[in-house]
Structures are given as structure tokens and as C-alpha cells.
Amino acid sequence: MKLRRLFILLPLSLIACNSNTVVDDVPPQIQSGNDSSSSEKMDADGVKDRGYDPCKINPQLEICKKNP
Amino acid sequence: MNKHEERLQFYEITGTWLSAIIMIIGGVFGIFQYLEHKNDVRIERSMTFVERFQDNTVTLSARKNLSQSIDGKIDELNALLSNKDLKAEELSALFDAEIVKLVKQDVLTEHLKHIFTFYEQLVYCVEMELCDRDVADMFFETEAKSLIRTYYPYICYIRKEWHNTEVYASIVRFYIGENSEICRE
Numbered sequence: 001m002k003l004r005r006l007f008i009l010l011p012l013s014l015i016a017c018n019s020n021t022v023v024d025d026v027p028p029q030i031q032s033g034n035d036s037s038s039s040e041k042m043d044a045d046g047v048k049d050r051g052y053d054p055c056k057i058n059p060q061l062e063i064c065k066k067n068p
Numbered sequence: 069m070n071k072h073e074e075r076l077q078f079y080e081i082t083g084t085w086l087s088a089i090i091m092i093i094g095g096v097f098g099i100f101q102y103l104e105h106k107n108d109v110r111i112e113r114s115m116t117f118v119e120r121f122q123d124n125t126v127t128l129s130a131r132k133n134l135s136q137s138i139d140g141k142i143d144e145l146n147a148l149l150s151n152k153d154l155k156a157e158e159l160s161a162l163f164d165a166e167i168v169k170l171v172k173q174d175v176l177t178e179h180l181k182h183i184f185t186f187y188e189q190l191v192y193c194v195e196m197e198l199c200d201r202d203v204a205d206m207f208f209e210t211e212a213k214s215l216i217r218t219y220y221p222y223i224c225y226i227r228k229e230w231h232n233t234e235v236y237a238s239i240v241r242f243y244i245g246e247n248s249e250i251c252r253e
Contacts, residue, residue: 052138052142052214052218053213053214053217053218054145054149054163054217054218055214055217057146057149057150058149058150058159060156060159061149061156061159061160061163061217062156062157062160062252063160063217063220063244063250064217066244066245066246066249066250
């Protein structure tokens with residue numbers, strides 16, 4: 001019977017250990033579902049490199065036809 | 069077999085089955101947790117690229133220089149791109165020449181190399197499944213695509229200079245598609 005108890009307790013303790021190691025260190029940006037912080041910071045830094053895209057002005061440019 | 073022995077046997081059988089079921093559930097749960105942890109590590113690695121992009125002084129300086137350079141040339145570039153009299157080939161040739169001239173004039177070579185290398189490392193990280201693709205796309209796809217679309221003439225220029233068609237091939241393939249067809253002959 002002691003062996004049986006061991007068989008039951010071992011997986012139970014494994015589960016308990018596993019649930020303690022649940023990773024909750026997902027970065028706050030992802031947890032909050034808010035990625036706007038990146039663009040805000042970029043603007044605060046004076047770097048606005050999200051925008052300029054020649055294909056938005058003229059899609060006839062050869063590079064734009066490769067991956068519209 | 070008396071009643072006590074029968075009950076003992078029942079408990080033994082039930083115990084064995086129960087422990088087997090718990091073992092299986094524990095195993096599946098463990099695998100699930102392992103995969104979840106792996107995914108979280110991937111997200112974390114991707115976020116270190118975001119931090120580097122925003123906080124690394126060399127990267128910031130390179131981005132600022134590129135941004136300022138384009139700002140100074142934006143009217144000319146827009147006028148060229150909006151010229152309806154030009155055929156597609158002429159337009160591309162003139163745009164290529166303007167961008168190469170801009171890179172040389174504003175000494176953007178080192179800044180471009182730095183940013184392209186940054187994206188190259190990110191692409192390797194995603195392709196090796198060490199970084200999370202969704203996070204990488206969410207934070208970098210727009211910037212990377214527009215940067216390559218703007219400065220691809222410079223990539224073509226150094227490929228020609230170095231006689232190496234594989235220069236920055238990984239980022240071109242990842243963000244544009246076909247690597248071999250971006251440069252005109």
C-alpha cells in the first residue's frame with residue numbers, strides 16, 4: 001500500500017511543482033496588450049521612422065511590386 | 069477470499085488506475101507548461117530587441133540620423149515619386165540614384181549598416197525560432213519594410229560594389245520576398 005501511495009503522491013507533487021513554475025514574467029507591454037508605448041517612445045525621442053515609405057506615395061516603384 | 073481481502077483488492081486496483089491516470093495527466097500538463105514556458109522565453113527574447121531598438125544609444129543615433137536625412141530630402145523625393153510623366157523603369161532609376169546620392173551626401177553608410185545588421189539579427193532570431201514572430205512583426209515589420217523600401221538602392225549599390233548579391237539577403241527575403249529581384253541590372 002505504501003508503494004501505491006507513492007504512485008499517487010509522486011505525480012501529484014509533480015503537478016504541484018509544475019504549477020509553481022508557471023511563468024508570469026511576460027513583459028508588461030504584452031500583458032497589457034498595449035504596444036503603443038513603442039511608438040510613443042520613438043516620438044518622444046524625436047525618431048519618427050515608422051512612416052516614410054515610398055510605396056505609399058507611388059506603388060509603381062519596382063520594389064513595391066515585389067511585396068505590396 | 070473474505071470481504072476484507074476483496075475490499076483490499078478493490079482499493080489496490082483502483083489505486084493503480086488512479087495513479088496511472090494522474091501520471092498521464094501530469095505528463096500532459098508538464099508538456100503543456102514546457103511549451104508555454106518556451107513561448108514566454110521567445111517573447112522575452114523578442115522584447116530585448118525592442119529595448120535595444122529604443123534604448124541603445126548607437127541604434128537611437130543611427131535612427132535619428134536616418135530620420136533627419138529623409139526629412140531634409142522629403143520634398144524632392146515626393147516630387148520625384150509623384151511625377152506622373154515618368155515610366156516605372158525611369159522612376160525606379162531616378163529614385164535609386166537619389167537615394168544613393170543621399171546616403172553618400174549625408175554619410176549614412178554606418179547608420180544604415182547598423183540598422184540593417186540589427187534587423188538581420190532579429191530575422192535570424194525569428195528564423196531559428198528563438199524569438200517570437202508575432203512580437204517581432206508587431207514592433208518591427210512596418211519600420212523594417214519601409215526602411216528597406218526606401219534604402220534598397222543602397223543595398224543594391226553595395227552589392228554591386230562588393231560583387232556580392234547576398235549582402236543583407238536575409239532581411240530582403242524576410243521583409244520584401246524575393247532577394248534576387250530587388251536590384252535592376
